[in-house]
Amino acid sequence: MIERIGTPIVLVSLLTFVLVETNLLTTGIIITIGLNVAILLVVVQILALLLGISRSLVVFHKREKSPLYSPVREAFIHSNKEKQENVKL
Amino acid sequence: MMRKKEIGMISLALTILIIFSILQFINFQSSPENIIPDGTGEMIWVNNIIEIVVAIGVISLFLITIVIHRKFTKFEGYHQVVDEKYNGSLQDNNISETDIGQLIERFSPVQIIVHAVTAISILTLYVTGIPLLYPEHLGWITDIIVLSRNMFLHRLAGLGLLSVAIYYLIYSALHIKYVKRDFITNIIPTSNDIKGAISDLLYVLGKKATRYESRKFNWLEKIDIFSVALFDGLIMCSSGLIIWAPWLFSSFIPSSYLISINVLHGGFAVLSLCGILLHFYVVHLTLHRFPMDFSIFTGTVPLQEAQEEYPLWVKEVSGDKS
Numbered sequence: 001m002i003e004r005i006g007t008p009i010v011l012v013s014l015l016t017f018v019l020v021e022t023n024l025l026t027t028g029i030i031i032t033i034g035l036n037v038a039i040l041l042v043v044v045q046i047l048a049l050l051l052g053i054s055r056s057l058v059v060f061h062k063r064e065k066s067p068l069y070s071p072v073r074e075a076f077i078h079s080n081k082e083k084q085e086n087v088k089l
Numbered sequence: 090m091m092r093k094k095e096i097g098m099i100s101l102a103l104t105i106l107i108i109f110s111i112l113q114f115i116n117f118q119s120s121p122e123n124i125i126p127d128g129t130g131e132m133i134w135v136n137n138i139i140e141i142v143v144a145i146g147v148i149s150l151f152l153i154t155i156v157i158h159r160k161f162t163k164f165e166g167y168h169q170v171v172d173e174k175y176n177g178s179l180q181d182n183n184i185s186e187t188d189i190g191q192l193i194e195r196f197s198p199v200q201i202i203v204h205a206v207t208a209i210s211i212l213t214l215y216v217t218g219i220p221l222l223y224p225e226h227l228g229w230i231t232d233i234i235v236l237s238r239n240m241f242l243h244r245l246a247g248l249g250l251l252s253v254a255i256y257y258l259i260y261s262a263l264h265i266k267y268v269k270r271d272f273i274t275n276i277i278p279t280s281n282d283i284k285g286a287i288s289d290l291l292y293v294l295g296k297k298a299t300r301y302e303s304r305k306f307n308w309l310e311k312i313d314i315f316s317v318a319l320f321d322g323l324i325m326c327s328s329g330l331i332i333w334a335p336w337l338f339s340s341f342i343p344s345s346y347l348i349s350i351n352v353l354h355g356g357f358a359v360l361s362l363c364g365i366l367l368h369f370y371v372v373h374l375t376l377h378r379f380p381m382d383f384s385i386f387t388g389t390v391p392l393q394e395a396q397e398e399y400p401l402w403v404k405e406v407s408g409d410k411s
Contacts, residue, residue, distance in 0.1 A: 013366055041366060048381050056201055056387065
């Protein structure tokens, strides 16, 4: 649901910049909303970035703890386990 | 022969040295606000050209977003399977759960760190800089942060971006010289990328049944990389430094040019933000990546996704000659 609403939101904020930069419409509530939405998306990206960095640090910590650790191998083991459980069921 | 770790350390040391020299040159403390006068200046035609370039750029990015959206909604294969997996109906399909679980290395630790620092710097620059361009719509942000603090944060983030640009430039140069000569070939735009863009457009319009096969980075990702390197790393950083301390450049830049540089800085900031909004769509809102793509943080990407989106790269990595 959110991802389906998200696309129009991105398009609306991009359209706002199109209107402002081509001088078609530079004032009014539509422009204010569009620009604020763009800044809101930037803030969402900052939060996503912090989440991503924390994920990076987890991987880094696991690598420091065990030099043989690899996310590729972990995913492979995890998927194999899932497969075995599915076979048992 | 230098190793990657040594190259990283040398690049970091040189970057710190260069940034420290720039700070000494500029004098970080002396930064009076609004030193550049308002108005159009004598270079009106330059300002007009910049505005036209920005307008064309923004319109292009808007149209590219629509094309990319259409492309992703037409995707089948891996993307469709992941959607079905989320909906709990993964049945009668050639791709198994195990396949989805397999990962492939895509980004190095240096790329992960460079991306993180660049992203945090650029996003901070937007939050502190864009409200200055549209004070009547976004003035509340400057009011909350307070202008002097806002400008301090803006310059600090600018230094972060400049540092990471210098670091990656030195790192890339040393890497090409001492480790692997084809380090940069993956991101150099080629005629194949133009074919890729045209091919994607035809695919979206329904004129072509098969999609373009990409190497490690597709045409859109190359636009992303080069827009950040050229617009943010080069144009924005250099114009930002001039605006920060115009008195240092007054001997060789006429004062009437400063207004145009200010217009250039603001205009390209908008263009850069639009590029990042497109990036936001691709990494957060495409159906198979929602709510976010962690590959730039973990350095890995699902094998099936790589086979779907970068088939030539997967063949290169796996040594498949077919």
